[in-house]
Amino acid sequence: MGGYSTVLEQIEEETRPLAGRGEVAQYIPELAGVRADQFGMAVVTLDGTVHACGEARVPFSIQSISKLFSLTLAFTCVGDALWQRVGREPSGTAFNSLVQLETEKGIPRNPFINAGALVVTDVLCTRFVNPETALVEFVRRLSGNATLDYDLRVARSELDTAFRNRAMAHFMRSFGNLHNPVDDVIDAYCRHCAIRMDCVDLARAVAFLANGGVNPWTGERIVSESSAKRLSALMLTCGTYDAAGDFAYRVGIPCKSGVGGGIVGHIPGELGLCVWSPALEATGNSLAGSVALERFTTLTGRSLF
Numbered sequence: 001m002g003g004y005s006t007v008l009e010q011i012e013e014e015t016r017p018l019a020g021r022g023e024v025a026q027y028i029p030e031l032a033g034v035r036a037d038q039f040g041m042a043v044v045t046l047d048g049t050v051h052a053c054g055e056a057r058v059p060f061s062i063q064s065i066s067k068l069f070s071l072t073l074a075f076t077c078v079g080d081a082l083w084q085r086v087g088r089e090p091s092g093t094a095f096n097s098l099v100q101l102e103t104e105k106g107i108p109r110n111p112f113i114n115a116g117a118l119v120v121t122d123v124l125c126t127r128f129v130n131p132e133t134a135l136v137e138f139v140r141r142l143s144g145n146a147t148l149d150y151d152l153r154v155a156r157s158e159l160d161t162a163f164r165n166r167a168m169a170h171f172m173r174s175f176g177n178l179h180n181p182v183d184d185v186i187d188a189y190c191r192h193c194a195i196r197m198d199c200v201d202l203a204r205a206v207a208f209l210a211n212g213g214v215n216p217w218t219g220e221r222i223v224s225e226s227s228a229k230r231l232s233a234l235m236l237t238c239g240t241y242d243a244a245g246d247f248a249y250r251v252g253i254p255c256k257s258g259v260g261g262g263i264v265g266h267i268p269g270e271l272g273l274c275v276w277s278p279a280l281e282a283t284g285n286s287l288a289g290s291v292a293l294e295r296f297t298t299l300t301g302r303s304l305f
């Protein structure tokens with residue numbers, strides 16, 4: 001698909017003027033200082049060809065994109081037993097909302113809202129002595145970049161201000177849906193969110209989902225073909241906050257976003273991709289990134305549908 005480089009050039013030209021529109025996430029102090037007008041995008045096809053534009057090699061805080069990797073890793077540990085503790089429905093509420101937890105007895109709606117990711121992190125805390133290292137190593141394997149790590153300053157910044165996430169964790173613990181000490185789970189969760197990656201490495205790291213669950217760079221099976229399908233379905237229905245319906249309509253591929261301004265996605269059988277621009281629309285998704293993805297599936301004629 002040699003045409004992808006030309007498509008990315010066109011998208012950068014069209015979308016660059018939007019970079020900086022919207023708001024950079026303020027509630028984690030270390031994120032608030034990121035320059036808002038940056039824009040990068042990368043597409044990696046399953047034969048390893050990289051197409052990239054703009055600031056595609058500038059590392060950023062992956063934030064909630066880590067929820068895709070932690071879910072995958074937890075799923076490899078406990079399989080379907082996970083669904084006794086986390087649902088699979090869109091939440092219809094903000095990613096950090098507490099309201100549903102009360103009526104739904106501490107079972108979060110899905111693994112991509114914060115409460116759900118905290119339960120997923122709890123699974124990793126039970127399974128691994130060092131859950132933060134386990135996830136970093138997992139992402140290194142998926143991307144093929146052995147130098148990836150989390151940013152301690154971002155992790156500390158989030159740890160200092162994680163009042164809402166702590167509240168959720170305590171609440172779920174009161175329902176028996178958190179098995180490890182709240183501080184341990186929050187610590188691992190914040191470090192996972194603080195992993196720094198660039199668009200190229202992220203596009204490479206999600207490519208196993210496009211490749212039926214097999215890491216295309218090593219041949220290692222990460223999850224079964226059926227699990228890759230199910231993880232992708234969750235991305236499509238729950239991966240972009242409360243805008244997942246709109247995303248399916250506008251973009252039409254499985255995506256996962258983060259408040260650092262990154263959005264990953266993939267087209268089954270073809271490619272992994274990532275776009276990054278730090279300023280967010282009200283839903284929490286990157287404003288320029290969302291437009292870029294919509295243009296990508298429109299210009300290439302590639303989507304699920």
Ligand code: GLU
Binds near residue numbers: 063257260
């Ligand atoms: N670390 C962020 C939080 O827990 C992640 C939010 C996100 O990217 O959606 O609030």
